[in-house]
Amino acid sequence: MKRDPPHPVVHVEYPDWVDSVVDWKEAYPTDEERMRLAIAVARANVERATGGPFGAAIFEAPSGRLVAVGMNSVVRLNNCALHGEMMAFMMAQQRVGSFTLNAPHLPVHELFTSCEPCAMCLGATLWSGVQRVVYGAARQDASRLHFEEGPVFPESYQYLEERGIRIVRNGLRDEARAVLEMYRARGGKIYNG
């Protein structure tokens, strides 16, 4: 039984500026360099007007090799799930060919994100297989722009930590916050206010 129109197909792709902002060949040995990349992706997303002021990156922890980035693509791709972190998880898993980054043959992976994850992204963090999360701006920095973060509680973080995921807060918070402010100054869309 066929319907018309045909079934939708969801394509998740980077915006075309990604290679001008992301150096895929370089290693990112320190937390600071890793966070700076996540923030650079967030900033480019605002400057190029391709989405909300949020960026993320996934690295192999020991080597600092970059596996994937993600930038908020909710409005660009008409998809409420495409927060920066979600896109980074999907792209990383596509690249390694595994639904978890914690597969036995893989090195330890970690997520850097320019802002504290929302409820959806925090849940996905658990399924993603990353072992460590570092975030920049805090929930209240996003809330000041009227971005919603959803039902995240102290117990939510505790739940992840009890399952071996380390959480590091407020990495380069001022730089991350500056991207949020830039978005506000430009009158950027608050798509989930």
Added chain:
Amino acid sequence: MKRDPPHPVVHVEYPDWVDSVVDWKEAYPTDEERMRLAIAVARANVERATGGPFGAAIFEAPSGRLVAVGMNSVVRLNNCALHGEMMAFMMAQQRVGSFTLNAPHLPVHELFTSCEPCAMCLGATLWSGVQRVVYGAARQDASRLHFEEGPVFPESYQYLEERGIRIVRNGLRDEARAVLEMYRARGGKIYNG
């Protein structure tokens, strides 16, 4: 600056059995018919061995018109985010061309899901724009198979309800649970245990 290999592209598509299970033309006037479709999708996903025992469907509430279905596709598509509910949200938004199903020009939408949403899917529910969620099997039914549900608390539901989303629990729970049991009996993979 180009890297090799080229950037991954994530494609989210239905498995090829979808039209043999889903009647896209029919209207689904009652909650029971809507839930039965979500469960049928879950069951087919197990029978055809295309994923975990979870299915979802999104309807226009007033007319009962089917907008999208979703089936767990985590293993099939190497993507930890592709729970049944997430796929349903993405497909529905792609179809209507909006990042929210709560856009002013759209009728009220609702989600039917064969099992209580995990933390990620509950967060996404808030961003999706659906105004009502009906679920079948409960968290503890999934936990018995060692499926994790993540950090979901009573306050999580309260958070959604305070924002106007109605939650209806345990619709056709026994039928929904039977699909979970069928998956267990077949030795299905527990991909997030």
